[in-house]
Amino acid sequence: MRIKVDNFNLEATLESGQVFGFRRNGEDGFFGVIGKTPVNLCQRGSALVISSPPDGGREISDIIRYFDLDRDLTPVYKILQEDPRLAKCYDVFKGLRLIRQDPWEALACFILSSNNNVKRIQGIWRNLSKNLGERVTDGDFSFPQARQIAGVHERTLRELGLGYRAPFLLHTACFVAANPSYLEAVHEAPYEGAKSRVLAFPGIGEKVADCVLLYGFQKYEAFPVDVWILRAMRKLYFRSRKVSEGKIHAFAQKRWGAHAGYVQQYLFHGARTGIISAQGEEK
């Protein structure tokens, strides 16, 4: 199947650290599992080519929704272009979009992300999927539901590489499995209320909560401040002073409002790939 896409950058979208279940497949392709459907993706200019192995395929509307392709990025582009500190990110990553992830997967994965690196998070994603998920192709699995994780012992999660995060994920999985409507309530609630509900889980603080709200619940006011964003923001907007994460979060929300989350994604990818030099902060 083939979808005409406008203002879309598949590579930047999948490699900007918002989702952990995709891997490169060939020169310009990617393989991943959306829900329980395995998909091969590759972009040829304005064409997004999608193939699902035995053609148990996804509807086009599902793909459009997943990659947020029905969003008008004009207001985001306007912000990026009009700020010289962000223009480079626009030039290089134009078409980067925020994925609408499964809420549970986003919640679980970003519990695993704390004090961790992307490569290892991807490895844990694979371990969890292979051991607790469902087989969707010969060697590929879907990310396990809360129920599946809730059914194992903490020691099992440690063996899969979760380290000290094992009890955090286990507790959260048990709660979600026992309270299926909780995540729906997060969806319904506005940003602040949703955030307090997400913060209630163990192992989730300000930063992870914002990631979960942004990637799993489409709360676009969310502005996760991690080490990369902290360095970049200090450098670009605070002359490398020791401004706190909280101050930066408030600054971003006031400056970019409902588009803060999108701006953050461009900034994060720019900082991590070295497009914008995030160096130069003196501790």
Added chain:
DNA sequence: CCCCAGGTTCTGG
């Protein structure tokens, strides 16, 4: 043996 990785929690001031 050090530091770092999309931090959070706990502790003592």
Added chain:
DNA sequence: CCAGAACATGGG
């Protein structure tokens, strides 16, 4: 409210 340390694990 703020600064420091501990926390598993793997890589540089």
